[in-house]
Amino acid sequence: MNKRIPVGVSGQKKMYTAFIIVAVILFVLTTLYTNFNPMTLIENGDAFVSFITEDFLPPALPKSSRIPGVLSSVLVTLALAFSSTTFAAIFAFFTSLFGSEKVSPFPKLAKIVRGFATFLRNIPALVWAFILFSSLGIGTGVGFAALFITSYAFMVRAFVETIEDVSQDCVESLEAVGASFPQRVIQAILPSCLNGFLSWFLYCIEVNIRASTIVGMVGGGGVGLTLFTYIKGFQYDVALSIILLIAAMVIIVDRITGRLRKEIAK
Amino acid sequence: MEQTIVQNTAKQTDNNAVSKKEKKIPVGCRQKNKFIPCFMAGTVLLTVISLMYLEIDWIKLASRVPEIGKVFAELAHFDFSNMDLIFSSMLETISIAVLSLLYSLILGVVFGMIAARNILRIKWLSVLTQSLFTFLRAVPTPVWVLLMLVCLGMGPEAGVAGLCVHTTAFFTKTFAQSFESIPDETLEALEATGTSRISIFVNAVLPAAFSQIAAWTGMRLETNFSECAVLGMVGAGGVGFVISRNLQSYEYGTAGLAIVLVFAVAYCIERLFVAIKKKIAQ
Amino acid sequence: MEQILKFENVSKSYPNGVHALKNVSFNVKEGEFISVIGPSGSGKSTILRSINRLIPISGGSVCLDGVSVSDQKGRKLRELRRKVGMIFQNYNLVYSLSVLQNVLHGCLGYMNGIRGVCGMYSEDDKKKALALLEELGMEQFAYNRASDLSGGQKQRVGIARAIMQEPKLLLCDEPIASLDPSSAKTIMDLLRDMTSKRNIACIVNLHQLDVAVKYSTRIIGLSKGEIVFDGVPSELTDEMIERIYGTSRENLMIGASANE
Numbered sequence: 113m114n115k116r117i118p119v120g121v122s123g124q125k126k127m128y129t130a131f132i133i134v135a136v137i138l139f140v141l142t143t144l145y146t147n148f149n150p151m152t153l154i155e156n157g158d159a160f161v162s163f164i165t166e167d168f169l170p171p172a173l174p175k176s177s178r179i180p181g182v183l184s185s186v187l188v189t190l191a192l193a194f195s196s197t198t199f200a201a202i203f204a205f206f207t208s209l210f211g212s213e214k215v216s217p218f219p220k221l222a223k224i225v226r227g228f229a230t231f232l233r234n235i236p237a238l239v240w241a242f243i244l245f246s247s248l249g250i251g252t253g254v255g256f257a258a259l260f261i262t263s264y265a266f267m268v269r270a271f272v273e274t275i276e277d278v279s280q281d282c283v284e285s286l287e288a289v290g291a292s293f294p295q296r297v298i299q300a301i302l303p304s305c306l307n308g309f310l311s312w313f314l315y316c317i318e319v320n321i322r323a324s325t326i327v328g329m330v331g332g333g334g335v336g337l338t339l340f341t342y343i344k345g346f347q348y349d350v351a352l353s354i355i356l357l358i359a360a361m362v363i364i365v366d367r368i369t370g371r372l373r374k375e376i377a378k
Numbered sequence: 379m380e381q382t383i384v385q386n387t388a389k390q391t392d393n394n395a396v397s398k399k400e401k402k403i404p405v406g407c408r409q410k411n412k413f414i415p416c417f418m419a420g421t422v423l424l425t426v427i428s429l430m431y432l433e434i435d436w437i438k439l440a441s442r443v444p445e446i447g448k449v450f451a452e453l454a455h456f457d458f459s460n461m462d463l464i465f466s467s468m469l470e471t472i473s474i475a476v477l478s479l480l481y482s483l484i485l486g487v488v489f490g491m492i493a494a495r496n497i498l499r500i501k502w503l504s505v506l507t508q509s510l511f512t513f514l515r516a517v518p519t520p521v522w523v524l525l526m527l528v529c530l531g532m533g534p535e536a537g538v539a540g541l542c543v544h545t546t547a548f549f550t551k552t553f554a555q556s557f558e559s560i561p562d563e564t565l566e567a568l569e570a571t572g573t574s575r576i577s578i579f580v581n582a583v584l585p586a587a588f589s590q591i592a593a594w595t596g597m598r599l600e601t602n603f604s605e606c607a608v609l610g611m612v613g614a615g616g617v618g619f620v621i622s623r624n625l626q627s628y629e630y631g632t633a634g635l636a637i638v639l640v641f642a643v644a645y646c647i648e649r650l651f652v653a654i655k656k657k658i659a660q
Numbered sequence: 661m662e663q664i665l666k667f668e669n670v671s672k673s674y675p676n677g678v679h680a681l682k683n684v685s686f687n688v689k690e691g692e693f694i695s696v697i698g699p700s701g702s703g704k705s706t707i708l709r710s711i712n713r714l715i716p717i718s719g720g721s722v723c724l725d726g727v728s729v730s731d732q733k734g735r736k737l738r739e740l741r742r743k744v745g746m747i748f749q750n751y752n753l754v755y756s757l758s759v760l761q762n763v764l765h766g767c768l769g770y771m772n773g774i775r776g777v778c779g780m781y782s783e784d785d786k787k788k789a790l791a792l793l794e795e796l797g798m799e800q801f802a803y804n805r806a807s808d809l810s811g812g813q814k815q816r817v818g819i820a821r822a823i824m825q826e827p828k829l830l831l832c833d834e835p836i837a838s839l840d841p842s843s844a845k846t847i848m849d850l851l852r853d854m855t856s857k858r859n860i861a862c863i864v865n866l867h868q869l870d871v872a873v874k875y876s877t878r879i880i881g882l883s884k885g886e887i888v889f890d891g892v893p894s895e896l897t898d899e900m901i902e903r904i905y906g907t908s909r910e911n912l913m914i915g916a917s918a919n920e
Contacts, residue, residue: 149535230645234645299761325521376414405786
């Protein structure tokens with residue numbers, strides 16, 4: 113019997129098969145564990161259609177007396193996302209200076225700083241929100257804190273990577289000149305990394321707009337809470353118009369940050 | 379008279395009083411990006427306005443800060459009595475995350491093919507798919523899960539279906555971008571040999587975009603897991619439900635253990651993909 | 661002539677177990693132009709960086725201008741580093757700042773407090789920096805962004821920054837390794853002229869044997885962290901080259917001028 117002649121690049125073929133085998137094994141295991149049957153979705157197709165056509169469509173406006181409240185809740189969500197990201201960015205900047213062995217004046221602390229950020233980052237924002245709710249009570253302040261924690265931790269990692277990528281060389285040269293740590297920060301790290309920092313900051317705003325909607329749903333206030341109330345109150349047609357409102361908000365913010373990013377890179 | 383004195387002293391380079399009289403020598407770049415200072419000022423201004431609008435009661439919040447320490451101390455007193463419940467809910471969460479990822483992967487490739495402008499070349503269809511998925515992507519996942527819960531009732535189906543909406547939308551966009559990054563000349567060359575569009579896609583486009591697809595899938599697993607861990611908190615099952623219910627009933631020991639487990643799994647996924655990325659980059 | 665630098669039995673081992681330097685001893689006098697040659701990984705970079713303590717040494721002592729480098733910390737260390745200018749293979753400029761600002765970074769070591777941090781340089785320093793740029797033929801680029809320059813121009817800015825420090829010793833870490841032959845010549849000429857004019861001792865790490873022979877007053881050959889040759893260029897025989905690089909001369913790429 114002749115062996116089949118392979119045609120692909122040898123390494124890639126292996127990766128291909130490995131990827132597919134892992135995917136299939138995972139698929140079988142998880143399907144068995146959860147008893148998930150895609151057929152139930154199709155069987156429930158009628159329920160879907162009737163839900164969408166009867167309850168969902170057409171989108172209805174909330175009572176006119178409530179409209180200003182809904183709009184102000186959108187503003188709360190935006191304000192929450194924006195202010196928490198800015199604060200997180202400022203704190204993350206100062207933390208990140210100590211997060212890289214090559215730049216920090218205390219290289220031994222760098223690992224601890226990064227580990228701390230990793231811990232904060234890998235616990236989802238909503239879990240933080242719940243932990244804080246049980247200690248601080250419900251309110252926008254807690255939503256602010258929860259968003260602050262995750263975006264702070266995310267930006268510490270992103271900023272440390274930016275600093276190591278961009279300014280390791282010029283920090284070394286300023287060290288050779290005899291510049292002090294604050295001088296190195298202001299004269300080398302800040303000018304060379306600012307663009308990178310700002311672009312991560314904009315990314316974080318995009319993420320936080322979505323996250324602040326979710327944190328709002330469980331008690332952080334804002335448009336998330338408004339939506340949650342309508343869904344719990346079975347007013348799905350009103351909920352749909354609020355969903356459209358959220359989508360519009362997110363899309364507009366994404367557009368704006370995209371534009372700003374281009375301007376900054378100029 | 380005075381002028382000559384000034385001129386004389388100007389020759390002494392270390393005379394400060396004179397150099398102040400001269401025009402200062404600028405040091406900055408000739409072409410500056412004037413946008414960046416404007417942007418930073420605008421950010422600060424907007425932040426101040428936002429904070430004023432939010433009317434957060436900082437004093438009250440600060441007065442309760444010691445409570446956080448107490449809660450953390452209690453969370454750290456792990457309660458291992460509900461271990462089997464935590465573990466099974468964790469497995470359920472991971473399964474839902476993986477399952478939704480795999481279904482979305484297939485859907486994403488299909489829709490990505492439709493949405494990419496250079497594969498099927500039906501312009502109105504790609505525009506339509508792209509705008510539909512832009513909308514789906516803009517709405518946060520828990521909203522979709524909540525709606526699926528209404529349709530399908532409690533169970534993994536709602537979780538998988540809800541997560542799939544957002545993940546598919548994400549994959550459609552990124553895959554379409556990878557497909558479109560393949561040069562038109564390549565496609566033309568294959569088309570000239572008489573190959574059908576679907577077969578071009580399967581034999582040329584898909585293998586070329588494979589490494590990007592794998593990278594995005596890995597990245598998305600991280601997001602999906604953390605989203606999935608959270609779903610329980612808005613009413614679906616899984617480990618999030620265990621955390622929120624135990625926190626609300628002041629059983630901090632169990633909640634603490636579940637949170638640590640969430641962290642551990644998220645951390646492992648992150649490490650795994652950092653390692654894989656390094657290997658691919660080599 | 662005054663002795664500036666004294667290496668005594670210096671050794672360095674990295675945490676991963678590599679012995680980069682083994683018992684290295686040599687002296688540097690004022691106005692010398694020394695080339696350090698040797699294959700990659702022989703410890704050339706480590707020698708340079710241990711002089712201004714960018715890398716702490718693990719044994720022996722480095723004396724700069726009569727002061728032991730390894731005991732210094734904080735402000736004292738900064739004062740010591742000020743006396744040593746450094747030039748890098750990758751120029752290591754802050755590319756988003758202007759050329760003039762990059763040159764002025766050379767005086768940061770002399771500035772303290774808020775003035776140094778915010779970069780409020782004195783008018784005298786600015787004049788000096790502009791004069792230096794003129795001497796290097798770079799005055800028309802003073803207000804350009806450093807990223808817009810070519811490789812040779814960037815290295816000239818690097819030289820200006822180092823000279824701005826008014827150093828007693830100049831360390832050059834493969835200054836021409838990323839440059840085309842013509843800019844490499846310009847840079848080496850500039851280095852020799854500027855240092856001899858100001859009586860600055862200069863230590864250059866080089867991969868180009870011909871350049872080392874042509875420009876230096878003294879050559880140090882390193883192999884596996886040990887000095888195997890230390891003498892004037894005319895003493896650098898083929899056997900010596902073979903000892904430094906571990907292979908005979910025919911197997912090396914050496915420029916034409918070294919064959920004379």
